[in-house]
Amino acid sequence: MENSILTEVVQSVQNSEIAFSKFITANDTGATGGHQAGFHMHKKSWPLFFDSEGQKGENKDKFVTIKWQNSFETQSRFIYYGTGTRNEYRLTRFGKGFPFLQDENIGDLLVIAKQSEEFYEAFVLHSDDDIDGFLAALNISTTEINGIIPKQVEQTAENKLIECFNAFISTLTVSFPTTIELATNARNCYNNSYHITSQLIQTNPDKEILQWINAEFQLFKTLENNRYSERIKSPFTSVEELVEVANTILNRRKSRAGKSLEHHLAEVFNIFDLHYETQAVTEFNKKPDFLFPSVEAYRNPDYNENKLIVLAAKTTCKDRWRQVLNEADRIKTKHLFTLQQGISKNQLEEMYKYDVNLVVPKPYLDSFPREFRDKILTLDSFVKKVRNYQT
Incomplete structure (x- = not known):
């Protein structure tokens, strides 16, 4: 994590009351042809700025100070549009010359962290390495982007899925299984828990591959917590030992994420009986x-x-x-x-x-x-x- 911006954004999220991430899209920059300026925020992002969800039939807003890249500040406005046919949240008002709403920012990762009621820190990560480093450092799956960043490991899956994860972990004779074992067992647990059939996968492979990736990520977090919960309770004997353990964790996270996608794609191709x-x-x-x-x-x-x-x-x-x-x-x-x-x-x-x-x-x-x-x-x-x- 040599990149200073990457280090700063991770620290900002860890020190925040609540934080949010999203990929900057064409909708934000105006590349879709819309005239609305500013970042479109997911409907579940409201706790970042408001005490309660926006209600249809009314608009509401909040003005905040945002410090960008630990460099410059904007006086910005978070607004809920609920009148007429609209039902959306936007973050607007950045002033002239704002550098992050250009066409070339599409695909960058926007991270916003609440430091106090009126003060926020925001960062934009451009490179794949920085984005991967951010996801690995905070243990976030790509399926969790465009929402509130989980502050800790939360078991949100159905009990049956969690039970399946724990049963798999209890059978392991190694600390961490191969990436293909992890992907296969996560997929099997998900399919069995939610009664997903091959016919259903053929009907909507786009939906199911995202569910598989998310399930595998939940399994990986469960396993990681199982393997390291005792270790992190004990003091480290040196800084070198701490760094070594941290690097092992980060490298394993990156390696798993890269291979995960290939394993799940292969399963889709198998279900469709494709030759490859x-x-x-x-x-x-x-x-x-x-x-x-x-x-x-x-x-x-x-x-x-x-x-x-x-x-x-x-x-x-x-x-x-x-x-x-x-x-x-x-x-x-x-x-x-x-x-x-x-x-x-x-x-x-x-x-x-x-x-x-x-x-x-x-x-x-x-x-x-x-x-x-x-x-x-x-x-x-x-x-x-x-x-x-x-x-």
């Missing part, structure tokens, strides 16, 4: 995450290259999307599945210029500029595209 290979070797020892239908077909010069598909999986991709450009030279269009919510118009134009085609969970589509939504595939539409090529 993972980590197949292409040119220059490159190993794309998913190659459809097989590396054998890829290496066969007689196989129709228009029916070859490559897919990369990256939880965030603001910086990392270029890594997919040379993963399979024979395939012109590269598909990239991401949990990133919102990417700037300029960056999307560059992606499509280089034939990188985004795939995102359907609920995240609205966070992208309107003019790109028809080009972006959902998981459901991607699966159907692959299946059409394979029949």
Whole structure:
């Protein structure tokens, strides 16, 4: 955590009464064509500023001082619009020259932390590394972004799900299982607890993959708490020992998050009976995450290259999307599945210029500029595209 902004934002959240995070979207910057200025805030964000939820039929607001990046302050307004057809929260009034509502900020992570009744600190994280570092430091899943940041581990899942998690943990003979064991058991616990069938997954894979990712994250937090609760009660003998334990925890969190997405995507592809290979070797020892239908077909010069598909999986991709450009030279269009919510118009134009085609969970589509939504595939539409090529 060498980046000073990253350190500062983590400390700010930890010292706050309550904090909130969200990806900056096209709706915020005006890229969707709307004229409303300022950050659109999730309906569940009201406790950040108000004592009670906004009521339909009335507007209400609150003026606060916000210090940005530990640098400059704005006198801003949090407002609930409840009159007419409107039912939304906005954070507005930042003054001229405010730097974080530009098109290039789409996809950045906004974090707001309440330090007192009238004073808040806010930070905008730009890079994938900073965003991943923030999520790891505070143990937040990507599915928990766009809401109040949990202050502690909260078991909010159904009792049956928690019981399944604990039963799995009790059978372990190692401190931490492999990422695929973690993903598989979290998914099984979720599917069994909520009676999720293969037919249901085929009906709405976009919804279920997000539920799986969230369930795995809950399992991981439960396991982590189980493994470290006793250790952190004992004093550390040196700063070095403290740093070593902290780094082990952070690195494991990052590693699990990266692999989690691949494991759950593979399960979706299995349920749809798609032919694919993972980590197949292409040119220059490159190993794309998913190659459809097989590396054998890829290496066969007689196989129709228009029916070859490559897919990369990256939880965030603001910086990392270029890594997919040379993963399979024979395939012109590269598909990239991401949990990133919102990417700037300029960056999307560059992606499509280089034939990188985004795939995102359907609920995240609205966070992208309107003019790109028809080009972006959902998981459901991607699966159907692959299946059409394979029949």
